[in-house]
Amino acid sequence: MNMKIDSVEAADVQKIAGTMRSGGYRLVVMTCTPADEGYYITYSFEKETDLRHYRIAVAEGTTIPSIGSSYGGAFVYENEIHDLYGFTFEGMSLDFGGTFIKTSVPYPFKKKEQPAPTVTVVKEAKE
Amino acid sequence: MDIMFIVGAVLFLILAPILGGLLTGCDRVLTARFQSRVGPPLLQPFYDVAKLWHKEKAFSNPVEIIFTTAYLVLIAFSGAMLATGGNLLFVFFSLALAHTFLILAAYSANAPYAHIGAERELLSVMILEPILILFAAGCFLVTGSFDTYHMLIQDVPGIIYLPGVFIVFIAVLTLKLRKSPFDISTSHHAHQELVKGVTSSLSGRSLAKVEIAHWYEMMIFLSMILLFFAGYPVLSAVAIILVFLLEIVIDNIFPRVTWKMTVKSLWIVTLVFGVGNIVVLGILGGIV
Amino acid sequence: MTGRQTIIPFGPQHPVLPEPIHLDLVVEDERVVSAIPSIGYVHRGLESLVDRREYQDFVFLAERICGICSFTHSSTFCQGIEGLMGIQIPQRAAYLRTMWGEYSRLHSHLLWLGLFADSLGFESLFYQAWKIRESILDEMEATTGGRVIQGVCKVGGVRRDVANSFLSGMDDRLDEIEDNMKDLTNVFLNDYTLKKRLVGKGVLSKDDAYYLGAAGPTARGSGLDMDIRSTGYLAYGDVGFKPVVEKGGDGYARCAVRCRELFQSVEIIRRVITDMPEGDVFTPVKGNPDGEYFSRSEQPRGEVIHYLKGNGTKNLAQFRVRTPTLTNIPPLVSILAGCELADVPQIVLTIDPCIGCMER
Amino acid sequence: MYPPELIAILILLLVPVSAAVLLAVFKPDLVRNVLAGITSVIIIGASVFLAWKALIAPVSLTLEHTEWIGMLLFIAEIGVALVILGLSIKYRKILPLLLSVIQLILILILEFFGIAGPHAMTTFTVTGLSAVMVLIIGIIGTLICVYALGYMKDYHDHQIGVPVRKRYFFALMFLFLSAMFGLVLFNNLMWILCAWEVTTLCSFLLIGYSRTPEAMKNAFRAVWMNLIGGICFTLAIFFLLRINTPVNLLSVTDLLAFPNVSALTIPLAFIAVAGLTKAAQMPFSTWLTGAMVAPTPVSALLHSSTMVKAGVYLLVLFAPLFSQTWVGIFLALIGAFTFLATSALAISQSNAKKVLAYSTIANLGLITACAGIGTAEAIMAAILLIIFHAVAKALLFLCVGAVEHKIGSRDIEDMDGLLVRLPLLATMMVIGISGMYLAPFGMLISKWAALEAFLTAPLGYVFIAILAFGSAFTIFFWTKWLGKLFMRMNRPPAEKIALHISEKLSVIVMGVLVIGCCLGFPAIITGVIIPYLNGIHPYFYLGNKGFFYFDTLVMLGLMAFILLFLVIGAFLGSREGRTIAPYLGGRAVDSEGRFLGSLGVYKEAKTSNYYLEEYFGEKVLLKPSWVISGVLIIVMLVLGFMGVMIWI
Amino acid sequence: MSSASKSPWLLHYNASSCNGCDIEILAALTPVYDVERFGIINTGNPAHADIFVVTGGVNEQNKAVLKNIYDQIPEPKVVVAVGICASSGGVFRECYNISGGVDTIIPVDVYVPGCSVRPEALIEGIVKALGVLEEKRAAMEAKK
Amino acid sequence: MKMFKTILKQFFHTPATTTFPNTPLENFEGTRGHLVFDPSKCTSCMMCMKRCPSQAITVQRAEKIWTLDRFRCVMCGNCVDVCKFDALLMEREYAKSATPTERGVETYEITYVKPERPKKETAE
Numbered sequence A: 001m002n003m004k005i006d007s008v009e010a011a012d013v014q015k016i017a018g019t020m021r022s023g024g025y026r027l028v029v030m031t032c033t034p035a036d037e038g039y040y041i042t043y044s045f046e047k048e049t050d051l052r053h054y055r056i057a058v059a060e061g062t063t064i065p066s067i068g069s070s071y072g073g074a075f076v077y078e079n080e081i082h083d084l085y086g087f088t089f090e091g092m093s094l095d096f097g098g099t100f101i102k103t104s105v106p107y108p109f110k111k112k113e114q115p116a117p118t119v120t121v122v123k124e125a126k127e
Numbered sequence B: 001m002d003i004m005f006i007v008g009a010v011l012f013l014i015l016a017p018i019l020g021g022l023l024t025g026c027d028r029v030l031t032a033r034f035q036s037r038v039g040p041p042l043l044q045p046f047y048d049v050a051k052l053w054h055k056e057k058a059f060s061n062p063v064e065i066i067f068t069t070a071y072l073v074l075i076a077f078s079g080a081m082l083a084t085g086g087n088l089l090f091v092f093f094s095l096a097l098a099h100t101f102l103i104l105a106a107y108s109a110n111a112p113y114a115h116i117g118a119e120r121e122l123l124s125v126m127i128l129e130p131i132l133i134l135f136a137a138g139c140f141l142v143t144g145s146f147d148t149y150h151m152l153i154q155d156v157p158g159i160i161y162l163p164g165v166f167i168v169f170i171a172v173l174t175l176k177l178r179k180s181p182f183d184i185s186t187s188h189h190a191h192q193e194l195v196k197g198v199t200s201s202l203s204g205r206s207l208a209k210v211e212i213a214h215w216y217e218m219m220i221f222l223s224m225i226l227l228f229f230a231g232y233p234v235l236s237a238v239a240i241i242l243v244f245l246l247e248i249v250i251d252n253i254f255p256r257v258t259w260k261m262t263v264k265s266l267w268i269v270t271l272v273f274g275v276g277n278i279v280v281l282g283i284l285g286g287i288v
Numbered sequence C: 001m002t003g004r005q006t007i008i009p010f011g012p013q014h015p016v017l018p019e020p021i022h023l024d025l026v027v028e029d030e031r032v033v034s035a036i037p038s039i040g041y042v043h044r045g046l047e048s049l050v051d052r053r054e055y056q057d058f059v060f061l062a063e064r065i066c067g068i069c070s071f072t073h074s075s076t077f078c079q080g081i082e083g084l085m086g087i088q089i090p091q092r093a094a095y096l097r098t099m100w101g102e103y104s105r106l107h108s109h110l111l112w113l114g115l116f117a118d119s120l121g122f123e124s125l126f127y128q129a130w131k132i133r134e135s136i137l138d139e140m141e142a143t144t145g146g147r148v149i150q151g152v153c154k155v156g157g158v159r160r161d162v163a164n165s166f167l168s169g170m171d172d173r174l175d176e177i178e179d180n181m182k183d184l185t186n187v188f189l190n191d192y193t194l195k196k197r198l199v200g201k202g203v204l205s206k207d208d209a210y211y212l213g214a215a216g217p218t219a220r221g222s223g224l225d226m227d228i229r230s231t232g233y234l235a236y237g238d239v240g241f242k243p244v245v246e247k248g249g250d251g252y253a254r255c256a257v258r259c260r261e262l263f264q265s266v267e268i269i270r271r272v273i274t275d276m277p278e279g280d281v282f283t284p285v286k287g288n289p290d291g292e293y294f295s296r297s298e299q300p301r302g303e304v305i306h307y308l309k310g311n312g313t314k315n316l317a318q319f320r321v322r323t324p325t326l327t328n329i330p331p332l333v334s335i336l337a338g339c340e341l342a343d344v345p346q347i348v349l350t351i352d353p354c355i356g357c358m359e360r
Numbered sequence D: 001m002y003p004p005e006l007i008a009i010l011i012l013l014l015v016p017v018s019a020a021v022l023l024a025v026f027k028p029d030l031v032r033n034v035l036a037g038i039t040s041v042i043i044i045g046a047s048v049f050l051a052w053k054a055l056i057a058p059v060s061l062t063l064e065h066t067e068w069i070g071m072l073l074f075i076a077e078i079g080v081a082l083v084i085l086g087l088s089i090k091y092r093k094i095l096p097l098l099l100s101v102i103q104l105i106l107i108l109i110l111e112f113f114g115i116a117g118p119h120a121m122t123t124f125t126v127t128g129l130s131a132v133m134v135l136i137i138g139i140i141g142t143l144i145c146v147y148a149l150g151y152m153k154d155y156h157d158h159q160i161g162v163p164v165r166k167r168y169f170f171a172l173m174f175l176f177l178s179a180m181f182g183l184v185l186f187n188n189l190m191w192i193l194c195a196w197e198v199t200t201l202c203s204f205l206l207i208g209y210s211r212t213p214e215a216m217k218n219a220f221r222a223v224w225m226n227l228i229g230g231i232c233f234t235l236a237i238f239f240l241l242r243i244n245t246p247v248n249l250l251s252v253t254d255l256l257a258f259p260n261v262s263a264l265t266i267p268l269a270f271i272a273v274a275g276l277t278k279a280a281q282m283p284f285s286t287w288l289t290g291a292m293v294a295p296t297p298v299s300a301l302l303h304s305s306t307m308v309k310a311g312v313y314l315l316v317l318f319a320p321l322f323s324q325t326w327v328g329i330f331l332a333l334i335g336a337f338t339f340l341a342t343s344a345l346a347i348s349q350s351n352a353k354k355v356l357a358y359s360t361i362a363n364l365g366l367i368t369a370c371a372g373i374g375t376a377e378a379i380m381a382a383i384l385l386i387i388f389h390a391v392a393k394a395l396l397f398l399c400v401g402a403v404e405h406k407i408g409s410r411d412i413e414d415m416d417g418l419l420v421r422l423p424l425l426a427t428m429m430v431i432g433i434s435g436m437y438l439a440p441f442g443m444l445i446s447k448w449a450a451l452e453a454f455l456t457a458p459l460g461y462v463f464i465a466i467l468a469f470g471s472a473f474t475i476f477f478w479t480k481w482l483g484k485l486f487m488r489m490n491r492p493p494a495e496k497i498a499l500h501i502s503e504k505l506s507v508i509v510m511g512v513l514v515i516g517c518c519l520g521f522p523a524i525i526t527g528v529i530i531p532y533l534n535g536i537h538p539y540f541y542l543g544n545k546g547f548f549y550f551d552t553l554v555m556l557g558l559m560a561f562i563l564l565f566l567v568i569g570a571f572l573g574s575r576e577g578r579t580i581a582p583y584l585g586g587r588a589v590d591s592e593g594r595f596l597g598s599l600g601v602y603k604e605a606k607t608s609n610y611y612l613e614e615y616f617g618e619k620v621l622l623k624p625s626w627v628i629s630g631v632l633i634i635v636m637l638v639l640g641f642m643g644v645m646i647w648i
Numbered sequence E: 001m002s003s004a005s006k007s008p009w010l011l012h013y014n015a016s017s018c019n020g021c022d023i024e025i026l027a028a029l030t031p032v033y034d035v036e037r038f039g040i041i042n043t044g045n046p047a048h049a050d051i052f053v054v055t056g057g058v059n060e061q062n063k064a065v066l067k068n069i070y071d072q073i074p075e076p077k078v079v080v081a082v083g084i085c086a087s088s089g090g091v092f093r094e095c096y097n098i099s100g101g102v103d104t105i106i107p108v109d110v111y112v113p114g115c116s117v118r119p120e121a122l123i124e125g126i127v128k129a130l131g132v133l134e135e136k137r138a139a140m141e142a143k144k
Numbered sequence F: 001m002k003m004f005k006t007i008l009k010q011f012f013h014t015p016a017t018t019t020f021p022n023t024p025l026e027n028f029e030g031t032r033g034h035l036v037f038d039p040s041k042c043t044s045c046m047m048c049m050k051r052c053p054s055q056a057i058t059v060q061r062a063e064k065i066w067t068l069d070r071f072r073c074v075m076c077g078n079c080v081d082v083c084k085f086d087a088l089l090m091e092r093e094y095a096k097s098a099t100p101t102e103r104g105v106e107t108y109e110i111t112y113v114k115p116e117r118p119k120k121e122t123a124e
């Protein structure tokens, strides 16, 4: 299983998604993880057994272009990342406006500011 | 109207719910056995109703109390009328009125599930209407009167003249007894989209009334089978039991269908067998 | 005409959905005009616990992501940790995991078939499916100690071995189960009324399935040859796995895929039992995970991905689960529009939604 | 000294006309109200008196100097044709123009070249049937006019762009009444034709009252369809005149007594078509559904007591003749088919007036079917239907009109919880709707009578099948409306606006009438219908048995008693208990009746009825129905020309 | 035993559980356990229910739902918290979105442990709940 | 219709239903039912408390008290695995339900006596 991750520019995701789509790849998953600085969002695509990961580094609170126009199903990931990490996606095919996963604390996985009461320490943030 | 009739009516009013409840109990036990289960005690329907009777008074719209009462009273009334050999057409009208009250009770809650239940119940009343009229017409063609009494004193059992109507009758009985595949308006098990449909907003005593009314209704429709086999008590009893068993089996071997399929299939049956029967009878010039 | 629309809040509490999910159904004479889901009723925030549980203990949490594919979750999680740490688990453990994985597919599919029958108002079929399922659960309990939460996986292998004598007795029991399942699937696939209600309902085209992200039987029902088991993880490479594919794209096809997978699973279990290697079921684990890993496996409902990120401590830095149900939501939204109200439950069920893992 | 009956007749014929003239002259509302009030009292008094007299013994009166009355009416008829002609030219409508020219020519031919020799004939006949009609027109018609006094005030407050022409409006309303009285009282077919044409004109002008393009379009549709009827009527007279017999066939009484019915099939067929147009049967139904653009009193008048009733009156009048011919059977088929089709169409409508319109047509269809069959039972059913339909339908129209002004919509979907919002109107509406289809109220008894009638008719099984399905549709659309009224309110109630006294009065009286008719139906049957049936034709003798027996009455009584008991229970019963929120899948509603839906949007928990448009929509059903009914009409005419008789 | 305890109708709601307990509740309905033996019916409709069976640790969104459903059940009613999650929040107790047990929202009458709960344990728990139901009914009657 | 065969078959067979609760439940060997603590073996090493995924156990070493909240324990058996002193055991029977008044935390006094044994052994 391919664990190699290509870093790309945040502005390019729509283009990449477009090429992937026309190349017959399907969207496997979008994963958000806290990085040393800001966050990474990893887009994974697959065609048959060719699995590819593209990663963008984004600072907190940035607005990210949605890939909803290429992959109609991306809205579930985008809304989820919005609700859990507090990123805004522009142009989602179905925008739940923060009600996709309603949480008792806003953006529980977001670093600093308001860590969820029970999420004690997010290690990278300390560095 | 002699005294026998009044006795008949009173007997019906008392016996029908008892028999109806017992039959429902049998139904549940048999169904369980068909499903490889033990099932509830035979008297379970009575426990249920007794429990409901003692629940808190709660409603979503107070008018439903009066509507459900009306439903029960009118159903019982229709049954009594049938038991006294009364006018068949009249029995049907009064049944329709009773159902209107049930439907109104469901409407009055103004809740989506009850509402859709009401619409579907209305559809089933609509589905039922033609065959009931045809049935009454058939009786008229056979006896020259709408009175069930005349049907009962026929020499030749009605089924000879009205086989098609009988077939349709069995088909719509599935709808009436709220059995799969036609339990469109109150999914009896509530695991379907309707959440008990018509009765979804009724609780406690109101629900108990609907349940008792359902027993009455079951008895009314089962005893209508008598009209087809008048003069042959043993045959009638066998027929009723067989039909009842058949309905339980049907309940267990069919999934529920949508209302569209219900209307289509039942009306096709009505048109082919019911209307066909009446047309043939009409062309032959009736019996009288 | 907006004047004639009925708006039905479908769920979160709804008897046809054992799990809470909400749909705003707008219907007109029972034709669904729009159906927009809202979720988040089962979101617990389990992924946030990684920093408070040791990675070895987190297995117990991972398997409580969901009570239905609990086994697959624990094994996928272990597989992820093992991947991060480069651990090779003993062959026997891999075989046992395969066996349990297939048993849990059997129980999950039978469960689904039952619920599906129930959503179609077919009570007795529901009961029959669940009756058969009980014998699967018995096998599970006898071998793992738990009916639905097995608690048998651990990092480095499995916690319990199964005696060979028990395994050899399994074959006969599988025969009986298979017989019963034949009766069951015969009804699902050939009953006239069921076909009437399923064929052509909720059609998902192959392209839509692919690009909207359908997974598992939902994708395979639309003619897509997608199954992570073909990558041959655990023992799947050894048993010569071939995905079950149906072309119809409708409810019937999705049902057929699951019916056929039942027998496929039984076959796999038989192969695994006969080929079961001897040896340990557990390798000791030393050290802590570090790095990133996407662990993938095929659940009854499709491909699940556990993303793990370690930082060299006992606790993982990040854990994310992407579940089949989540990616099956967009296809569901697309097939619900225009259907009939009476078909909503069965269409919702054809993707076999499992909210538990979808929301963690 | 004239006999009192004659005075009553003259009052009925002349007072409304004179009132019309006066109303056209005086402008102030007060004068109009007083004038209309007084006129109404006089009309009601006279019609009750006349009906009472006629029920004791049929009245038949002969006047002298009928020639100049005939001349006067002829001039009126020419006038009618010319007005229509003129308006058609003004609005550039070809079809009405053409038809009115034809009609004008036909009338002129009839008058100057016809052989309408002034045989002596009875001038007025008041049988049981006409008595019923007189009562309907006299009481319901005038009540509607009274209602209009209040309604029109509101109407102009709501419809801002419409020019206020109340004088014109009320003049036409009363003129309409006169014409109707004429239609049911005259014995001369030529005169009846004249009254017939006047009703066409009045309805045309009233439908076009608001002068909006839509109103004009529908008004012209009404006029051309009714002109076809008029032409057919005239043709019927032509063919009657061509029959070589010493009997004056233009006299209704003589015509009915004419023994050689086989000679009459052609005129009968034409009369049938005339009746069908006026009674808005398929394929002529669209004029009536289009007529609801008119102010509600007009719709009420057209639907319940006048216009359409004129059509069925004519058919029922000649029912004894129809009963012996295949023309009658096909007429009945058209009626039955119309009943089926329009009942189905009514399901797909949510506009209350349109539902009422279709239900009217459906009921008229049933009446037409009964008239076509024409046996004793059938006529009894027809008359019962006429009575019950008139009262219940008038009540419903008045209610809808008043409700519309209160809630600003005539859509049934907006009438949820009306019983809470507008208790009086909603109660009346419930009475009206129940009267339309529920046991033990009137329509049901009539349906029952119709059923018996059909069962003994030729091709009876066809009618039974149609009735069976048609009444299934009826149940569907009425019940869902009824349900709406009883709904619990999710929204805050609308503000209260007082109901105009005239509207209130008419509505309440009408409600009482509905209940009265339902309770009094045995009296109606024994007192009115059976004597009428026994009188018109010896072979019709029905005896005293009738179709109902004593125990049926007891049962009906019991049922009514149960209902009464329940109503009292509803008022007195305890309402204690906990109100629980409606079940919304675990969602709760806020004070506005909304719940939190997906995407974080609040939505109203709204319920709507089913309209099954894909099966019963106008788009689906209208065209095929026109084709079928058109074919049936052609067959009927052909049968008429072939003169096929029923052998009994 | 009065009628109340002979005909307990259940309403099941999954308030953020992992499914494990829910499928066991369903399993209790099926032939092998067949709780209809005790007159139990799974109604799915609050207006008809006597026993409210809740699984899961109740997350943010479910609080309102749970309260709403509880209010819609007519008296006498009993709440049974099924599973460890429903009893205390279980393994998810520390999750940010879990309030920790059904009793944090509505009063609970019987707790049934198990993760997942065994159908037998569930049956035993329901039988215990019937006792409570009986008491409540008697209290209600007495108040009248 | 295809179901007919099945329901007939089932009708003429005895039902699959258990007779529980009239006859007690028989569990499989190894079923994880409920946790049993043996106070005489516990060394208060706290391992169970640390590794319990749902924090059902508390060990107060100083007070020699070991408590278990049965309504938190998910029967995973992890504590049994990590306890090196066999103080914990999984029994097959499921835990019993409780009303709010019956529900409580089970508290045990640890009776283990620590250092003696090895010395005894060497002495002998």
Ligand code: SF4
Pocket: B027, B028, B031, B188, B189, E041
């Ligand atoms: S229909 Fe309902 S009540 Fe009757 S046996 Fe089935 S589940 Fe029980």
Ligand code: SF4
Pocket: C017, C018, C019, C068, C111, C115, C352, C353, C354, C355, C356, E019, E022, E023
């Ligand atoms: S896992 Fe989901 S779909 Fe399956 S039974 Fe449980 S709630 Fe239902």
Ligand code: SF4
Pocket: C065, C066, C067, C068, C069, C070, C073, C108, C299, C300, C301, C323, C324, C325, C353, C354, C355, C356, C357, C358, E019
């Ligand atoms: S897909 Fe469903 S059954 Fe499978 S793990 Fe997820 S929640 Fe559980």
Ligand code: SF4
Pocket: D154, D155, D158, D159, D404, D405, D408, D409
């Ligand atoms: S009711 Fe409506 S249409 Fe009629 S006048 Fe008032 S606002 Fe206008």
Ligand code: SF4
Pocket: C064, C067, C149, E017, E018, E019, E020, E021, E022, E055, E056, E082, E083, E084, E085, E086, E090, E091, E114, E115, E116, E117, F074
């Ligand atoms: S108690 Fe266990 S099985 Fe039950 S819901 Fe909670 S985690 Fe799942």
Ligand code: SF4
Pocket: F041, F042, F043, F044, F045, F046, F047, F048, F049, F059, F082, F083, F084, F085, F086, F087, F088
């Ligand atoms: S039970 Fe075992 S693990 Fe727990 S404290 Fe005692 S000895 Fe240590």
Ligand code: SF4
Pocket: F045, F047, F084
């Ligand atoms: S179990 Fe043994 S090694 Fe582990 S902490 Fe306790 S004493 Fe130390």
Ligand code: SF4
Pocket: F035, F051, F052, F053, F054, F055, F056, F057, F072, F073, F074, F075, F076, F077, F078, F079, F080
């Ligand atoms: S069995 Fe599991 S949950 Fe229970 S006390 Fe032991 S470690 Fe904790």
